[in-house]
Each structure stands twice: as C-alpha cells, then as structure tokens.
Amino acid sequence: MNATPTALIAEDEPLLALALQAALAQAWPELRVLAVVGDGASAVTQALQLLPDVLFFDIRMPGMSGLEAAATLADEWDTQGAGAKPFPALVFATAYDQYALQAFDAQAVDYLLKPVQTSRLAKTVAKVQAALAQRGVASASLAQMERTLSQLRGLLGADAGTPLATAAAARADSTVPTLQLLQASITSASGNSIRMVPVAEVVYFEAADKYLRVLTAKQEYLIRTPLKDLLPQLDGRSFWQIHRGTVVRASEIESVLRDESGKLNLTLRGRPEKLAVSRLYAHLFKAM
Numbered sequence: 001m002n003a004t005p006t007a008l009i010a011e012d013e014p015l016l017a018l019a020l021q022a023a024l025a026q027a028w029p030e031l032r033v034l035a036v037v038g039d040g041a042s043a044v045t046q047a048l049q050l051l052p053d054v055l056f057f058d059i060r061m062p063g064m065s066g067l068e069a070a071a072t073l074a075d076e077w078d079t080q081g082a083g084a085k086p087f088p089a090l091v092f093a094t095a096y097d098q099y100a101l102q103a104f105d106a107q108a109v110d111y112l113l114k115p116v117q118t119s120r121l122a123k124t125v126a127k128v129q130a131a132l133a134q135r136g137v138a139s140a141s142l143a144q145m146e147r148t149l150s151q152l153r154g155l156l157g158a159d160a161g162t163p164l165a166t167a168a169a170a171r172a173d174s175t176v177p178t179l180q181l182l183q184a185s186i187t188s189a190s191g192n193s194i195r196m197v198p199v200a201e202v203v204y205f206e207a208a209d210k211y212l213r214v215l216t217a218k219q220e221y222l223i224r225t226p227l228k229d230l231l232p233q234l235d236g237r238s239f240w241q242i243h244r245g246t247v248v249r250a251s252e253i254e255s256v257l258r259d260e261s262g263k264l265n266l267t268l269r270g271r272p273e274k275l276a277v278s279r280l281y282a283h284l285f286k287a288m
Contacts, residue, residue: 005132007054009036010043010069011093012061016114020056020093023116028125040064044073051085054128056112059094066092071152071244075278079145080261086135087145089128107151149280156280179233184214184221197221203252203268204275205230207245217270242266243278256285 007024011017017036024031034050037043039062047055055073057066064072070090078084093112094100104111110124135144182197197214206213207227214221227245240250248268256266256277264277264285277285 004032005030005054005129006032006034006050006052007056008034008043008047008050008052008088009056010038010040010061010066011036011056011058012038013058014038016058016093020112020116023118023121024056024125027118027121028129038062040066040069040072043069044076047073047088048076052088053132054091055088056091056093058114059092059100067152067155068244071156071278071280074145074149074152075244075280077145079142087148089131090148090151091124091128103155107154109151109155145279149283152280153283177233178235179230182214182221182223184223186219186221195221199234202249203271204246204248205239206275215271240281240284242281242284243276244280246275248275 005028009017009020011020017038021033021036024033031054034052035046037046040057041064043055043057043061043066044064055070057070059066061069070092074087077087079087089110091110091112092104093114093116094104095114101111101113110127112120112124131144179199182199182202184195184197186193186195197216201216203215203217205227206215208222210224211222212225212227212230214223227247231241231247234247238249238251239247240253241247248266252268252270254267254269256264257274258264263279264282265274266277266285267274
C-alpha cells in the first residue's frame, strides 16, 4: 500500500460529501482526498487524471450513475502502460434499498449507507486497507481488475452478463413483449420522414447523445428511446451488448480482433465500421 493512500469522492449532495470527507479524516487520517465531484462524468475524468487508490461513489448521481461511472472507468483505465496503477478499490454509497444491499452483498462489493455511520465506516476502511495491501504485484493487480469487472457485471444486471439471455428469461415471465417494429426517423433530400423498421433487419444499435442510432445493412435511422429502455424489449438470444452504448445482432458478427493494447474490436456483416468491445463485455469473447 502506498505510504499516503489517496481517494476520490463522487457525491452530488454537497453536505453528504462534506460529512463523508470529515468522517474519513477521523477514521483514516492518512488518507488524502484528492477531489470531490458531484456527477459521474466528472468522477471518471478526475479519476483518470488523478489515479486515486480508492473511489467512494454515490450510486445515484446526475447523468451517469455511480455504477455506470465505475464501469466506464474500468474500461478506460490503463492496465499496460509503463506507469500503470492498479484499478482503485470501490466503495459505493447508497440510501437504504434492500434490493441494492442484497446485490452488493452478493457481489462482495463494499458499500456505505447514507448518512454514513462511524462503525460501518471503520469496517469499510479496514477492508479497503487490507485490499490495498495486497495489490503490490502485477498478477495480483490483473486478478483484482477481473474481480472488479465480474462484480460490476453482477451489479449492472443481465445486460452485462451473457448476451441478453437473462433479460429475455425475465421478460418471459412479464408482460413486456419482444419488440418487432421500430418507429424511426430518417432524413433525406425531400425532408424528414418516419419509417417502420423491422427489428429483424437491425444489425446494431448505438447510443448517440439524445438519440439511439439504428443501423441496418443499408440504412441508418434515429429513435429517441434510450438504450436502457430498449434493452428489456429485445430478444436476448439475438442481441449482445458489447459496450455501454452498443448492442449488436450476434448472428451478424463477422470477426473479433484483438489489437496491440489487448482491446477487442469486432466487424459486422454488411457494415464497414469496427466496433469497440468494452472490458466489461470482453468475457463474451474469452476464447480470443
């Protein structure tokens, strides 16, 4: 463990952020808090710049949740550069939610209930200190990263596991039907129009700002439905999520390539693009 361990706090409620910082100063005087931010995107940016040893992430933050921020950070974290540091230890803060707490316990992820209790924080600090003490060698760092990715998959749900099969199984017991048609907009020389696009023709979906790109072999459309709302409506046996903002039709995957940095990219039949596979979903192609 470093002589001076460092941390980053991401909490959108300033008073709670100050309270956590004050409690940490009492429970772990050696810890240096490098920054306090109020949203998930800033947490990712600051963590990549500052490379802290510990992340205290609020689950619910504007724009990007704490879980989404952690997953994005895990995908962008440098694990092979000359100055590569082990991925930070993760601690999530949450208001009381029995489902969330069961999920944290199941994935062995440490958490703090808000407002933070001194006794609970002391246990968390002890666990984090023990974890940091074991990160000295490269093999341990890589193993820790794999454990973190596995934990995040479990916390994020079925869309981060095997193709969307678990989501499909859950839908089978619900009233949510498998989506067959999309109402999408298309821009042409004659103006804007609405097209009914069969989902069977879709090669992949990609999130883009406020829209979702829908790409077939020959055409691109836009819809306003967020990807997270679309996922439960897709046939989990047909579509695989390969990135936080990308879902592909599995039968259209032509090849999967690993570049010199170890990252995966795939190509699809009928489309010229190369699509990045995030670390969170790379286990789908573990034979590579």
